Amino acid sequence: MGCLSSKSKRNIKATEYSNNNLKYQKTIKSLERNESINDLYKLEQIISILPYGNIVKAIHLSTSLLKSIKILNLKINDSISLNERHLSLEVDTLSKLDHPNVLKIFDILHDDMKLYIIMEYWEGGLLFDKIKQEGMLTEKITGCIIEQILSAVKYCHDNKVIHRDLNPKLIFMMNNSGKPHIKIGEFGSSVFIDPEHKLEGKFDNCVFVAPEVAFDDYNEKCDIWSVGMIMYALLTGRTPFTDNLIDICEESQKKGQINVKLLEELGVSQLAIDLILEMIKYDHNQRISAVEALSHKWFELIKSNSEEINKNLEDALDHLSCYSSTTKLIDAIQEFIARQVISHKESKNLIEVFKILDSDWDGKLSQQELIKYYKRSMPEDDAQKLVNDIFQVADSDQSGYIEYSEFIKSSMARNNLTSKQHLETAFKMIDCDNNGKLSRKELESILDGTSLSGDKKWMKLLTVADKNNDGEIDIKEFYDMLLEFQ
Incomplete structure (x- = not known):
């Protein structure tokens, strides 16, 4: 049987594997009955031709963010359909990997005829x-x-x-x-x-x-x-x-x-x-x-060490040492922005820094890797204490490491990460029903795969942020909630 045959069930979960190091899980979601991919994205030129479809440049209509979309024909002909197992494997694998040199996947949609894998956009070709x-x-x-x-x-x-x-x-x-x-x-x-x-x-x-x-x-x-x-x-x-x-x-x-x-x-x-x-x-x-x-x-x-790279390293370490987590919900929203909103251009300097710090090339930062750099400018005991404090707030999932997206979230200047433009984009992405307000369910959706999944304590923050007591968070309340903790 081919992947996602017509009349397929909504919210079909990709195949799960027993690799606990990979923490994010995507689902394949059906477009609404009268909804088209063109209602969500403006599809532009083809940037890569595939055997059973294409990859196109696209603009997300509600946020104006550039994406690339892999568009695959679910049914090649009357006797051949896409291999469901291989497709589920690709979706599951790519959506869980969090590394500066692995292409990000944001969403997976389908209708009766095609599958749409929403990925980050690349401008340099293949x-x-x-x-x-x-x-x-x-x-x-x-x-x-x-x-x-x-x-x-x-x-x-x-x-x-x-x-x-x-x-x-x-x-x-x-x-x-x-x-x-x-x-x-x-x-x-x-x-x-x-x-x-x-x-x-x-x-x-x-x-x-x-x-x-x-x-x-x-x-x-x-x-x-x-x-x-x-x-x-x-x-x-x-x-x-x-x-x-x-x-x-x-x-x-x-x-x-x-x-x-x-x-x-x-x-x-x-x-x-x-x-x-x-x-x-x-x-x-x-x-x-x-x-x-x-x-x-x-x-x-x-290899060559340029002054620009060294300056980027110093800036990132300064921001990292000053980073303080406020509440777990705010932290989760900031990581959502780092993963889903921040573009490659905005993070390219931090990518260079991450790769310098990641001395064993495992795609995550250990305490020892950070101590190695901080002790250049302070006694080792002070560096150890500082790094312990950093890990308390930056290691959101308490894995014992700072993963790539956690690093971007924690080392980017607050005024850049939570700029008005980024907050507006994040709000629109979380606001799934486009009613201009965030419900508890919509906010809860960004916590999947994090340590907050299933934890209701964060809802106390919503009560404080919900100034007009209507049970939802509007755009101004969202701004105030995030910017208060910059």
């Missing part, structure tokens, strides 16, 4: 397009891109997710000028790591897919092969193999490794060549892991 346009990239730019891909891969592997189909057509460029920032997406081919079960599933012939996948004998290191192939393509403008997986296997076995002659002719450094060879080893048991790749000496060679 990594594939960049390779086509520029032919080959410098080692410095390549290193910037590969480090981000590996960081996302390590985070996924830490959370038991294997992508299995990394390639330049599934890597999104968030900007089209300056230092490149990328995000990976398209998790429809992903699986969860399960040591008790053998991984299975073959793919179309694609040179970026690891050769062992063709024989149903692989683990998470199949993603590392793909990263190595992408790195080769970025540095040369081509791939080392041009044929299908079976030919790749035979060629790899004969040679033992790829031909590095082209890399040497193009003047690629020996350290870069060494990293590629470590990632594209035919025997995946001998292939390096994501964390080993990130620790490779090549990244030290190409």
Whole structure:
């Protein structure tokens, strides 16, 4: 049966998995009977063509926020429909991951004919397009891109997710000028790591897919092969193999490794060549892991510390040390703004800071990682106390770490995070029935997946904020409630 056949039930929940490290859960929601996607979004140009649909640029009508929407045909023809299991897996996986290099998903809607996955917008096109346009990239730019891909891969592997189909057509460029920032997406081919079960599933012939996948004998290191192939393509403008997986296997076995002659002719450094060879080893048991790749000496060679990055680091740490949680509801709304409203452009400096602080590349910040930086300007005991205080308020879900969205919420200047424009946008997004007021049910909806889910204590704040005692929060009361705690 295809995914979400006609007359499907409302609020169909995506498949659940037993990975407790991933805390957010999305649901697939049906559009109302007389409602169209065009009532919610202005659909603009196609930005990517898919086998069974397209990704389009769109404007959310009530907030004017830019989004990208993946529009998939639920039924390809009379006998073929989308695979419900794969689609549920992609929706479930991508909606739970919270990392600066993983594409955000905001909402999932459907009608009788199409499925609409609402995602963050990227303006720089696909990594594939960049390779086509520029032919080959410098080692410095390549290193910037590969480090981000590996960081996302390590985070996924830490959370038991294997992508299995990394390639330049599934890597999104968030900007089209300056230092490149990328995000990976398209998790429809992903699986969860399960040591008790053998991984299975073959793919179309694609040179970026690891050769062992063709024989149903692989683990998470199949993603590392793909990263190595992408790195080769970025540095040369081509791939080392041009044929299908079976030919790749035979060629790899004969040679033992790829031909590095082209890399040497193009003047690629020996350290870069060494990293590629470590990632594209035919025997995946001998292939390096994501964390080993990130620790490779090549990244030290190409890194540079600019004054601007150091200034951004200082500012973020100052804001983080001054951050004070007010009530859990306010904290949840601020995190909602950080996740759903703040754009990539607004957070790009903080993304750089987060990646500097995240020294073990696990996509979250530990107390020791923060202490390391604060003790540069204060005694270690004072740094320890300060970080303990920060964690008391910034670690909203009490996981023992500050996740990416928690960091954005806590380290962004209050006047930026809770600007009038952001508060108005958040209000409109929470106000599902568009009546200009927030009910308790609507406010409660943003608490799903947080420590407040099911906790009614936060409702006391609503009683105080509800100045006219009508049982709901209007836009002025919402402003006052948030701005009072800046």
